[in-house]
Amino acid sequence: MNRHVHHLLRAFALLSLGAASAGAQAASPIDDLLKVAREELDKLAFDEADRLAADVLQTFDKSLRRTQRILALQIRAAARYPESDGERNVEQAKAYLREVVSLDLDAEIPITMRWSGFDALLEEVRAGTFGMSVRVAPTQTYGGSAGPAVVRVRVNQPAAFVLRATPRQGGVTVVLDSIAVASDTVLRIGALSGAQPILASGEWLLEVESRSLDAGDIRRRPLTATSTPGTLTLPTAPPPFDVGRLLPEVKRTSQRSAIIGASSILVGSLVVARAVQPSELLATDWRVDGRATMVGIMGAIGTAVAWYFDRGIPIAANVRTNQQWRDAYTLSDMKWRDDTQKAFDGYRASLTIVAEDR
């Protein structure tokens, strides 16, 4: 009997799938099968409900949407953990619920299937199974002063997150954001990298990946995004400040001047001492007066020392002129920066994100 029902349902579903592809308005046969399974559950026909859900999972494994898979697993778990009139297989039910949690941490049990024991079992499973939920606003206007677009994620164990984006038509995958350790966080999608949009115009495949730091389990959630970058018009940057144009601001004594000064006192004192030599008087010990030599040497050394420690004097006219140039450049640079900041602040891009039901 069961085998007949199974084949009947499968044939029915396949026929319905073909019909669905022909008409967009047609209901999903998988949904119909799951509806029947839930009705069986309501009639306390747990084995029948379980078989139907198992058949859906087995037969349509490749084409099942995430929500359908979750519902099928929830039906199987509920069938294995009935409130009454049924045989309970706790471990089996937990195994199905673990799959549910790993698919979506926030997946809720339909109200008609819930009872306190089943809820407690789900919570118990949630506590021990790494799961992730992803929440996004379907349309986000972001960039500039509006800030980045966000993808909210939640896990029940410490995890590392990565948000990647790949052009739908193929291309290089870009890491949009990553967070090392968090449990409930926001992944950000910036609008610009420099002056270029991070997400160019077109379709993008986003993927949120979380890796449990405890068990190393990985959960992935695909998203589809349509990016519409804004227009960024930046003001022209002023030419760089010409340092070579600056006038010298301090006048410092040249080495040549110091040499001339030291030489003039040294040579001058010796010339003075030696040029005047009335031989009758300045003969013998007066011929070379050591005091003249001392004056010359001390003067030369003093000049050298004064030159070494000379800090120069400021050239007020040049300082004023340079300051005017610096001020003028600072003003133009500040205006440019201000205009640039305004352009960045005013930049807006649009991102439409759909959480893929896969």
Added chain:
Amino acid sequence: MMRTLTLIIAAIAVDAAVVAAQTVPTPPGDTAIRLPLEFGSFDRKPQFRLQLLRSGVRRSIENGESIDRANQSLGGFEVVTRSFSGPGASLRYQNATPARNAPAGLDSVFREIDARAIVGDYGLAVELGWLVREAPLEGKVRKAQIAQIGMRSQYTVGTTGIYTDIGALYRRSVIPIDSRLVDNGIEILLWGVRADASIRYAVPRYPVFVMLGYAIETWAQERTLSRTDVTTRRNEATSSLLMGIGLQRGMR
């Protein structure tokens, strides 16, 4: 006389070398605003300074076949006012304490009042002056009126506050030194040279300076006895270590 010429030529050579070194050509196309003070050349600001002088003097005078020598200390002051290319003037007064244990003729009062007019710029200027010299002569202190002419060169070492000064003067008495000696038929002529080199350091941003220098002077005392027309000569020489401290305005 040859020694005087030698000194003057040497002073001119030093001055010329300093002036040549101070002349810096302006690079073509250089429109930068610069100080008048260019590569340590002349400071063009007007200068005024008042300084107290102290000189350690060694004096030596011929006395027949021997030479009398004595060390003296002179004290005094000097006032100088100058503009870069305009006229300037200086006044110096020095008074010596009598030398102790000095030979006769060197043991009495020695006093000088030296006034000069300065024409030319800081780099090279001509000095015209008058010197009143009161010193022992022929057994007593006599006052001599002496004219002087010479040159002076100042060099400013950039912005260091260092100034060097080199000068030379030729001096000659222009009126009889003492009328009684002339009446007695003896005419005395004094002539000689003075050369000095000094360095000043003006403390940056403070109106004070110190000075260290060296000066040498020679004097020839020529006595002519009119009745016999015989001229005798007696030489005198001094060398001085100059030290000064003062107030200044116009230097760095």
